[in-house]
Amino acid sequence: MTERTITHVPSMPSGPANLADILERVLDKGIVIAGDIKIDLLDIELLTIRLRLFVSSVETAKKAGIDWWETDPALSTRAHRAAVDEENTRLRKRIAELESGEDTGRAGREDAGGKRAEEVRSR
Incomplete structure (x- = not known):
């Protein structure tokens, strides 16, 4: 044995x-x-x-699929910068539309009473 x-x-x-x-x-x-x-x-x-x-x-949370702190602008400077850049791009595009006189769709919209925006602004 x-x-x-x-x-x-x-x-x-x-x-x-x-x-x-x-x-x-x-x-x-x-x-x-x-x-x-x-x-x-x-x-x-x-x-x-x-x-x-x-x-x-953090590593264990990422393995579990949790990473919300990376996309929350209040907690991540990278996410905050991305949100600010997105807002700046949107505002620059809107300013360019207003300066060129295009005003895409906003001037022609009707208010709740059925009046067009130009009629409301002229008063």
């Missing part, structure tokens, strides 16, 4: 985990915290709040 040695590698350290270890593990794997708050009065639902919290590192 042959003798075998089986070693067991624990998935978690055997000693107490410190805060840094726990934080590193949470950021590496990610953690989801979910909860609902519901306020009823006499069987009438007055308020429902659904809370979802996803805590992770």
